[in-house]
Amino acid sequence: MQKSLKGKKALITGGLGFIGSSLAMQLAKLGADVTVIDALIPGLGGNEFNIQKVKDKIKVITGDVRDKKIVAEAVKGKDVIFHLAGQVDHHRSVELPFEDLDIRCNGTLTLLEECRKNNDTATIIYSGTRAQYGAAGGLPVTEEFPTKPLGMYAITSLAAEQMMLMYNRLHGIKTCCLRITNTYGPRHQMRKPYGVVNWFIRLAMEGMPITVMGDGKTLRDYLYVEDCCDAFIATMAAAENGKSAGEVLNVATGKGTSFAELAKEVIKANGSGSYKFIPYPNETKQLEPGNFVADITKIKKLLQWKPKTALAQGIKATITFYRQNRHHYW
Numbered sequence: 001m002q003k004s005l006k007g008k009k010a011l012i013t014g015g016l017g018f019i020g021s022s023l024a025m026q027l028a029k030l031g032a033d034v035t036v037i038d039a040l041i042p043g044l045g046g047n048e049f050n051i052q053k054v055k056d057k058i059k060v061i062t063g064d065v066r067d068k069k070i071v072a073e074a075v076k077g078k079d080v081i082f083h084l085a086g087q088v089d090h091h092r093s094v095e096l097p098f099e100d101l102d103i104r105c106n107g108t109l110t111l112l113e114e115c116r117k118n119n120d121t122a123t124i125i126y127s128g129t130r131a132q133y134g135a136a137g138g139l140p141v142t143e144e145f146p147t148k149p150l151g152m153y154a155i156t157s158l159a160a161e162q163m164m165l166m167y168n169r170l171h172g173i174k175t176c177c178l179r180i181t182n183t184y185g186p187r188h189q190m191r192k193p194y195g196v197v198n199w200f201i202r203l204a205m206e207g208m209p210i211t212v213m214g215d216g217k218t219l220r221d222y223l224y225v226e227d228c229c230d231a232f233i234a235t236m237a238a239a240e241n242g243k244s245a246g247e248v249l250n251v252a253t254g255k256g257t258s259f260a261e262l263a264k265e266v267i268k269a270n271g272s273g274s275y276k277f278i279p280y281p282n283e284t285k286q287l288e289p290g291n292f293v294a295d296i297t298k299i300k301k302l303l304q305w306k307p308k309t310a311l312a313q314g315i316k317a318t319i320t321f322y323r324q325n326r327h328h329y330w
Contacts, residue, residue, distance in 0.1 A: 005233075006031035011078045013037050013065045013111065014046070014085035015058075018188040018195075019127065019180075021050030023082060023229045028057040030233075037074055037085065039064040041103075044087060045189040049328040065107035072114045075122065080236045083111055083164075084127040086157070089194045090287055093153035104156035105163070112167045123174040123239040124164065125232055130181045130221070130252065130292055132158040139219075139256070140295035143179070143248050151287045165246065174245040176235050181252035181294050185225030185314060186321035190329040196259070197222055200266045201319055202330065204273035213280045216260030219291040221252040224314035227307040234305040243302055252294030253307045262311075269315045 010027050014020040015036020027034045036058060040046040051058055063070040065085040075081060086104045087093055093100035108126075115122055133141055134148035149155045164175040184197030193199040203210045231251045238244035257265075260275070267273035280288060300306050309317075322329065 004031045008032045008080065009078045011035045011037070011074055011081045013081070013083050013107070016040060016046040016048060016050055016060070017084060017088075018045050019183060019225060019228060020082070020084040021047070021187050022185070022225045023084075023232055024051055024058055025054050026226070026229045026233065028054045035059040035061065035074060035078070037061045037063055037065060037070065039085075043089070043092070043192070047187070047189070047328065049325070050187045066102065066110050068110055068114060071110050072118050075111070075115050075119045078119060078122050080123045080125065080239070081111070081115065082125050082127070082232055083108065086160070087153065089192065090131070090151050090153050091194070091283065093151060093156070094283065094287075097152045100152050100156050104160050108160040108163050112163060112173065115173060116167065116171050120171065120173055123176070123236060123245070125235050125239075126161060126164045126175060126177045128161045128177050128179045129154060129157050130179055130250070130294060131289070132161065132179055133289070133292070135289045136292060139291060140254060140293045141250070142295040143250055143298055150289055161248070165248075168246045174239055176239060176244040176246070177248045178231065178235065178251045179248065180228060181221040181223050181250070181292070183223045183225055183228050185318050187225070190322065190326070196220065197262065197266070197315065198318065200263055201270070201315065201322065204266050204270040205319065205322060205326070207272070210263045210266065210273060210275035211278045212259045212263050212275050213278055213284065214259070216263070216277055217258050219256035219258055219293055220262070221255060221293045222257055222262070222311055223252055223307060224309035227309050231299065231303070231305050234303040238303050247302065249299045249302070250294040250296050251299060252296050254294060254296045256291065256293035257311060265312055265315055269312065269319050
């Protein structure tokens, strides 16, 4: 059981998005004083309904992480800052590369500079992505594997991570970077097909065939959102003991599931459905890194964290959530 976080002051950028809102709820339930910043840019997943159950316990700043004045005020007095603001759609990052670059890199640099000027004792935990590895070339993927990102989203995520590590080295700011695998669960946007588990769930719930690209054998490492949030909180706790500053950590399950196996799990949990194979669209094929399963030895040893939610259990909980709340998500 997690200890009380009463008295801890936390800021979450992108805090009305999928993972950000889930983390905000978890922190609030543990007694933390939580503030979130979100620009609510259409199409990027920010949703005020995400924190509906704890809205009285969370301060919401509707603003952009690139806005120096807003960020300067928001970071003051915070013990920990979870930096999740960013553009998270791979295809949108290709179509609108300057937007992706601006939000991720300018937003990250703004946050780091305002912390350096206004709160250089805060811990900053950065939300990166397993896509930073690109085509890994072997499994499981450790943090020492080369980073060869294939798309704009992954490139800017890696650049932001390097900024975080630079500010740790040069300015002594306690930063830690998490490379998070494919995360799924409640509060994810369901209007667009990014986030493969959630998209498969929407198709099954609507009675449409789940479209599995390629031969269905490609492996991914699927992480339930509550386990992801637990990793953020464990990283925060480790920072207090000086264990996580300057580190890069995989956050995943360490287990691979094929696209076809995933489709079958979704159909089983939904109680009905079907799937069909389709060829990769050209752009998707160019961005496809192949099999990915993370090695989580480092985070388990350093933070004593490990995922608790089996894939079937997480999918079932996600379907239950959307059966009750789908009108807020599509």
